[in-house]
């Protein structure tokens with residue numbers, strides 16, 4: 001059993017807790033942190049969590065827990081990671097690891113220096129169909145991987161802080177592109193060095209400083225291309241799709257819209273809605289088990305099994321740092337309108 005302190009009571013703190021309590025079922029969120037005692041108490045009551053606190057350092061240092069899960073806005077990740085490393089706690093952090101690769105590198109160095117277990121919670125390399133696809137690709141069924149296209153688009157984030165460039169570290173690229181970049185990296189091979197990026201990004205719709213649309217191409221040392229397409233202004237729900245093209249085959253994955261369940265309700269207050277859907281009536285495209293479809297159950301099984309077995313999980317802070325380095329180069333490329341080199345002061349692949 002792993003005893004967990006959950007930092008954050010928002011969308012992802014709730015999804016993680018749901019997955020943890022349902023998955024291996026022996027793992028428990030023992031303690032939850034929110035800035036607000038009311039939110040913390042409500043979260044604890046809803047998810048059957050014994051204790052809550054409105055003090056971040058108390059939550060991280062609490063003696064009764066083994067691991068800390070960071071489900072806080074991006075600008076609080078580094079502070080929470082540093083405190084967890086200092087307290088000698090295993091630490092699992094949501095995406096993106098940092099707002100920049102400099103932040104991510106400091107976090108990687110801190111957990112490694114402290115010798116604590118660390119996991120990067122990139123759920124979208126863990127959906128069951130992605131795991132099956134990865135197994136096939138690794139067995140060579142698709143031949144040499146040439147091109148991976150990964151797309152995540154929706155109408156825009158659900159909380160204010162995402163829209164603040166300073167707090168989030170950017171716009172749609174850091175928020176959604178981080179998923180697409182790691183999905184492509186997983187299919188191309190995480191030991192293959194990402195070399196350079198060319199990226200277009202613009203603020204086409206929303207009154208914000210950061211980009212609400214972007215398309216980027218990441219060139220890997222073996223010639224493969226990872227393409228990401230992101231939007232915070234796509235209408236019609238959340239479009240989550242991946243395509244993998246190899247010399248011997250093709251793989252297409254659709255995770256969200258029209259995945260097999262289509263429903264019509266003449267009412268406009270139907271209960272059967274899905275994350276980021278824009279309507280609760282008319283034709284709807286729900287997802288049967290959202291938590292499972294997004295890979296949270298399988299992700300925590302890998303993370304917590306790895307912790308028990310004294311091995312690394314598939315996604316560590318090192319992966320989060322590589323993703324942040326690719327995101328940084330993408331932002332430079334938007335400005336320069338040229339291919340930009342990906343700076344990786346630490347590289348552990350081929």
Ligand SMILES: NC(=O)C1=CN([C@@H]2O[C@H](COP(=O)(O)OP(=O)(O)OC[C@H]3O[C@@H](n4cnc5c(N)ncnc54)[C@H](OP(=O)(O)O)[C@@H]3O)[C@@H](O)[C@H]2O)C=CC1
Nearest residue numbers: 008009010011012034035036039071072073074094095159
């Ligand atoms: N698929 C995935 O892996 C997803 C990952 N994420 C990531 O999870 C993190 C949190 O996102 P999400 O849960 O969607 O965000 P929410 O806005 O839904 O929740 C944020 C939580 O942080 C708490 N919080 C503590 N301090 C602050 C602060 N200074 N400002 C704002 N909130 C604060 C808020 O609670 P309170 O007000 O009670 O203190 C709230 O519980 C982000 O890093 C995001 O990128 C998000 C969605 C999906």
Ligand SMILES: O=C1CO[C@H](CO)[C@@H](O)[C@@H]1O
Nearest residue numbers: 156157158162175176179
């Ligand atoms: O995939 C996701 C869905 O949207 C959220 C808000 O933009 C993201 O933070 C999240 O990673």
